Amino acid sequence: MTSFGYFLSTEEFSPEQLLEQARLAQQAGFTHLAISDHFHPWNGAQGNSPFVWSMIGALSQVTDLPITTLVTCPTVRVHPAIVAQAAATSSVLTGGRFRLGVGTGEALNEHITGQAWPAFEVRAEMLDEAIQVIRQLFSGDEISHRGRFYTVENAKIYNPPEGDLPVYVSGFGPNAAALAGASGDGYVLMSPEPELVEAFRKAGGVGKPVIGGLKVCWDTDKARAVKTVTRLWPSSGMPGELSQILPTPAHFEQASALVTEEAMADKITCGDDPAAHADAIGAYVEAGFDEVYIAQIGQNYHGFFDFYAEHVLPRLQIQQGAVR
Numbered sequence: 001m002t003s004f005g006y007f008l009s010t011e012e013f014s015p016e017q018l019l020e021q022a023r024l025a026q027q028a029g030f031t032h033l034a035i036s037d038h039f040h041p042w043n044g045a046q047g048n049s050p051f052v053w054s055m056i057g058a059l060s061q062v063t064d065l066p067i068t069t070l071v072t073c074p075t076v077r078v079h080p081a082i083v084a085q086a087a088a089t090s091s092v093l094t095g096g097r098f099r100l101g102v103g104t105g106e107a108l109n110e111h112i113t114g115q116a117w118p119a120f121e122v123r124a125e126m127l128d129e130a131i132q133v134i135r136q137l138f139s140g141d142e143i144s145h146r147g148r149f150y151t152v153e154n155a156k157i158y159n160p161p162e163g164d165l166p167v168y169v170s171g172f173g174p175n176a177a178a179l180a181g182a183s184g185d186g187y188v189l190m191s192p193e194p195e196l197v198e199a200f201r202k203a204g205g206v207g208k209p210v211i212g213g214l215k216v217c218w219d220t221d222k223a224r225a226v227k228t229v230t231r232l233w234p235s236s237g238m239p240g241e242l243s244q245i246l247p248t249p250a251h252f253e254q255a256s257a258l259v260t261e262e263a264m265a266d267k268i269t270c271g272d273d274p275a276a277h278a279d280a281i282g283a284y285v286e287a288g289f290d291e292v293y294i295a296q297i298g299q300n301y302h303g304f305f306d307f308y309a310e311h312v313l314p315r316l317q318i319q320q321g322a323v324r
Contacts, residue, residue: 001320002285005032007213007295011041015050022063028309034070034293039109042235043249053086060093067098071170073105080130081152084137088161096162101188103170107247131183138165174199181205192283212284213293215268218304222271226261228298229268234259237267274311
């Protein structure tokens with residue numbers, strides 16, 4: 001059975017709001033939390049970018065829901081050995097309820113240290129090696145590693161993870177899905193594409209979880225919700241690889257001028273129709289996802305949680321019961 005979690009958007013909300021959302025999510029009946037890992041927001045209108053590892057430490061003190069990063073890039077901005085230490089500490093603080101989601105990243109966040117932004121093929125190789133380094137360090141043993149991209153000397157994590165700490169790999173195409181199947185303990189996919197789920201399974205993902213997420217905008221006025229998503233998340237309507245290669249929020253704002261309200265209305269579920277929200281989430285269930293994370297766009301998140309607790313989550317549970 002698919003479980004439903006809440007997605008904490010560090011790009012859009014302040015640290016205090018994210019902590020409040022985590023508490024409200026648990027009260028509303030969401031069973032998991034996911035959190036994004038960004039250095040920059042996608043645009044200036046979003047206006048936030050708290051440090052994810054500080055947020056996870058704080059979240060561990062206000063909720064006992066499992067937490068997953070969706071996703072961390074452990075290759076350019078931060079060395080994988082440091083990511084391993086941060087993830088291990090997160091596991092300890094959450095009593096083993098933390099999972100590390102990783103991906104090849106975006107120039108928006110990773111170029112800030114002045115390094116060149118590699119092509120996808122190179123980034124995929126970097127990610128594969130980074131995962132190897134992270135897993136070795138999770139053992140708690142002292143390790144040294146000399147690879148194509150990373151060197152680690154005499155490193156040991158003295159507070160290793162509590163139990164197994166899964167590493168879920170993000171991927172948005174067939175090659176990335178295959179990498180996730182071969183290297184990951186699970187697959188992260190942000191669109192309900194059954195063919196990519198199948199590619200993941202064929203590449204070694206049988207029996208491993210598939211998790212994903214979507215954005216919605218609850219509002220009693222659908223037209224107002226469409227304007228909200230167009231202002232805050234036009235990046236969701238950008239085609240191809242733009243989101244991976246544009247380097248600054250200003251560049252995203254320039255490209256966003258091409259995104260229309262009509263396009264966003266087709267892309268993101270807006271308004272207060274329970275069936276529309278349940279159908280958008282149900283597409284992930286039908287595609288074979290094990291966990292689906294929903295993010296509310298805009299400041300009406302108190303109404304969102306009330307709406308989902310009363311109308312959407314019960315409907316989803318009934319639908320799943322009917323399918324079984």
